[in-house]
Amino acid sequence: GKSTLLRFINRLTQPSSGEVRIGGEPPPTTRADLRRLRSQVGMIFQDHNSFAHLDVWTNVALGISADLKLDTQQHERVDEALTRVGLSDFKARKATELSGGERQRIAIARALVRDKPVLLLDEPFTALGPALRRDMLDLIREIQVERKLTILMVTHQPEDARYAASRIAFVQNGRIAHVLPTKQFFAASAPVEISAYLRG
Numbered sequence: 001g002k003s004t005l006l007r008f009i010n011r012l013t014q015p016s017s018g019e020v021r022i023g024g025e026p027p028p029t030t031r032a033d034l035r036r037l038r039s040q041v042g043m044i045f046q047d048h049n050s051f052a053h054l055d056v057w058t059n060v061a062l063g064i065s066a067d068l069k070l071d072t073q074q075h076e077r078v079d080e081a082l083t084r085v086g087l088s089d090f091k092a093r094k095a096t097e098l099s100g101g102e103r104q105r106i107a108i109a110r111a112l113v114r115d116k117p118v119l120l121l122d123e124p125f126t127a128l129g130p131a132l133r134r135d136m137l138d139l140i141r142e143i144q145v146e147r148k149l150t151i152l153m154v155t156h157q158p159e160d161a162r163y164a165a166s167r168i169a170f171v172q173n174g175r176i177a178h179v180l181p182t183k184q185f186f187a188a189s190a191p192v193e194i195s196a197y198l199r200g
Helices: 002-009 031-038 056-061 072-084 100-114 130-147 158-164 192-199
Strands: 041-044 118-122 150-154 167-172 175-181
Touching: 002 118, 002 150, 041 100, 056 072, 056 100, 072 100, 100 130, 118 130, 130 150, 130 158, 150 158, 167 192, 175 192
Parallel strands: 041 118, 118 150
Antiparallel strands: 167 175
16 A cells, blocks of 8 residues: 555555645646646655666656756766766766666665655665665665655664654554654554554
8 A cells, every 4th residue: 555655646646535735736637637647746666666777877867858968067966976876987987887776776866866855765774774764764864854854764673763754654554554753653652553563
């Protein structure tokens, strides 16, 4: 249900009932509406979606333009994104030469250059070790503050949520059962199903 919720938001999947609004705008009813909605939403999937035959720099640059006709400022945005995710020394390498965690960082850099107001993260850090995962959470939080983004992240790692989230939605049996401030989610007084989940 968690990943499906993200797909509803950017209309990769059409909900059978109810509606999702971004910025108070009504749900899209035309192709133009759908393009406008998707122009506001970036998404990083659990699968990094890198292009194996392309080098790292080109993989990230595709986030700006599919024809790769970038101006000087856009070139600088790609370089900056690679630096921020720790891949500046790897930009000439093919994606196949990188580890799973490094390829996931390509996806994060690509999202950075797109600079959309809503960013959806579908378990983006599962391939990363604890230290690097924390570094990437720090980066996402930093960017969220800088750009005033709305970020929705799906994770099975309670500590990631405790560290990075201001509010947590608890999904149970395909439905959002609770939405709580992070402090309340981890409190002893949390609803019993949340406490049971955290005890694991």
